[in-house]
Amino acid sequence: MSEPEKIVLADGEQLAAAAAARLITVLVDAQAARGHAHAVLTGGSNGGALLKAVAASPARDAVDWARVDLWWGDERFLPAGDPERNETQAREYLLDALPLEPGRVHVMAPSDGEFGDDVDAAAAAYAAELAGFGSAVPAFDVLMLGVGPDGHVASLFPGHPGYAVTEGTAIAVRESPKPPPVRISLTLGAIGAARQVWLLAGGAGKADAVAGALGDQDLPAGAVRGTERTLWLLDEAAASKL
Numbered sequence: 398m399s400e401p402e403k404i405v406l407a408d409g410e411q412l413a414a415a416a417a418a419r420l421i422t423v424l425v426d427a428q429a430a431r432g433h434a435h436a437v438l439t440g441g442s443n444g445g446a447l448l449k450a451v452a453a454s455p456a457r458d459a460v461d462w463a464r465v466d467l468w469w470g471d472e473r474f475l476p477a478g479d480p481e482r483n484e485t486q487a488r489e490y491l492l493d494a495l496p497l498e499p500g501r502v503h504v505m506a507p508s509d510g511e512f513g514d515d516v517d518a519a520a521a522a523y524a525a526e527l528a529g530f531g532s533a534v535p536a537f538d539v540l541m542l543g544v545g546p547d548g549h550v551a552s553l554f555p556g557h558p559g560y561a562v563t564e565g566t567a568i569a570v571r572e573s574p575k576p577p578p579v580r581i582s583l584t585l586g587a588i589g590a591a592r593q594v595w596l597l598a599g600g601a602g603k604a605d606a607v608a609g610a611l612g613d614q615d616l617p618a619g620a621v622r623g624t625e626r627t628l629w630l631l632d633e634a635a636a637s638k639l
């Protein structure tokens with residue numbers, strides 16, 4: 398388990414650009430070392446900006462995208478194509494422009510998919526898909542997490558039952574404090590299997606959560622660790638209360 402490190406960029410634009418460059422490098426390095434790469438995407442404002450920055454980067458062609466497995470840290474349990482789904486946003490911002498192997502894009506099921514509105518079945522199916530690549534989950538090369546203003550990561554919210562789950566890898570989340578109320582999330586245990594965990598936080602609205610998580614508050618953002626690296630990528634506004 399790794400101790401948190403911090404990198405502070407000037408603003409949100411630099412944060413997205415720096416994270417994008419870092420992501421491309423990690424994927425290239427993983428493919429050189431192991432032949433393929435596993436990356437876990439995040440939704441939210443900073444995760445979206447990162448994907449747009451990858452899309453704009455000429456260096457993105459250094460990655461063999463057909464040999465990248467993409468996963469999600471969480472998903473809003475909504476119909477396919479809903480603009481609030483993290484998948485929909487990721488496809489629009491980046492994935493539709495990449496020569497990905499469709500079978501390696503591991504989406505969490507929508508609420509009108511094969512499991513209908515049974516979010517428990519959809520979460521169980523994601524856990525089974527993850528288990529097909531390792532003992533319980535793949536050793537993700539990099540797992541990115543946005544940080545909510547309340548210190549949540551993925552769909553693990555402070556004081557909410559999902560945050561206390563100690564077994565399993567993908568869970569159904571109900572009555573989420575942030576809409577929509579029904580979601581699917583990786584657990585802390587699944588997140589902790591990643592080689593590198595990156596927490597992305599930009600803007601003054603994240604400053605309290607960043608200070609709390611890196612201080613002594615019991616927040617999901619402060620509880621996650623990568624096996625090799627735990628990296629906070631911040632802008633000056635988000636780091637202003639450290």
Ligand SMILES: O=C1O[C@H](COP(=O)(O)O)[C@@H](O)[C@H](O)[C@H]1O
Nearest residue numbers: 439440441442443543544545551
């Ligand atoms: O709902 C979610 O929120 C978090 C953080 O989003 P942000 O807009 O405050 O940056 C995000 O990481 C998560 O994937 C998403 O489902």
